[in-house]
Amino acid sequence: MGDEGIKSALEIAMERISGLPELTPEEIAEQKEKEFRPLGEALASKYMQGVIAETEIPAEIARHAGEPGEIVRRAFVAFLCRSVRPDDPGAAVRALNGLCRLAGDAEGLREKTTTAWSRILDDFQKRKDKILLECEATEMEKLGSLGISGSALRPNMADNESLKNELDALRRSCEPELEKLRAVLLESLLGG
Amino acid sequence: MKIFDNFYIYLWQGRDNNCNACLLAGVLKGGRHLLVDPGHVRTPSYREPGLEKLAREIGRDGLDYSSVGLVIVTHGHPDHCEAAAVLQRETGALVAMHRADEEMFQMLGGRADIYLQEGTLELANGSKTGLEIFHSPGHSPGHVTIYWPSRKALIAGDCIFYRSTGRTDLPGGSHQALRDSIERMSRLDVECLLCGHPYGHPGFIRGREEVRENFELILSYL
């Protein structure tokens, strides 16, 4: 049998590719998004874990130019915006600092967001403490009905269902204010 | 073994290491009991049935161990709290301990329902039983002792034994903290002292003078 009767692997691959339809601009954009978004998220994750310092953020983002750079920046910003949550204040402050650093000299952004954040966190903490006290009191009542009471007791609330539900509801109730804060950040960092 | 009224002690008499336990009968609603330091389920070397033996002895006193409603563990070492995890699963008893020792209990499959801290513990079933909980670290970081002022009884766990003390070389142990804890307890008015182990002595000391002498001897060399 002669060589002409057998197709090489390369020829088969080329035939298959030529048989594929052309990608639409949306599909190309989607592919780029898929390729570069993880880079931005990985960068944000490294920053949040302390692998990258706040001062290094602008340079790290600037390493990606053009359209890929925009995707990386957007993914980085989105990741950090998601980290602005009152149940982990340490992470939220780190995220806010990172975002403000990336915004560079955006006028008054740090001051504006810090004020808004403090208000949200303060409100969250006060309501959280109240919920904790109420749920603990309910558990103490249950213990009381078993004949167990006293100042030496603190119920273990770690797996308490009603506490979990109450805290979930509290987190949800903070979302509108958090969304406003995130919108300010997004406008400053990604806005036209 | 009944000591007085509704106070029972169970002194470990096996070959292997296990702790002394005690029970306050019918002190909770529904006539349920408080059990302190149920010990090992099975002892580690000779595989002696610790919990089974304890349940049998409680039964011999005319009590039902499945009616235990609250278990207090003086600390998180397995020779004191392993069986608490079983009681929690099998009888629905609540387990109370200091937060600082919970990790050890979790390793045995348990989970504290109640964290103990310094303060009062009132048990009620018509009549009231008032106990005081002392945080007494040294042998372990979350060790607690239980004082019953109206009966001048002290459940000392592994803080104090007859003429000796609990060791301080295990994780979280502290010689100075143990000394401070023992010194504090020595100032209580105690006529009845239950130690955590029967080392060379059953581990139950009766009489104000005997208890005082034991404290003095320990503090003289500690």
Ligand SMILES: [Zn+2]
């Ligand atoms: Zn111990």
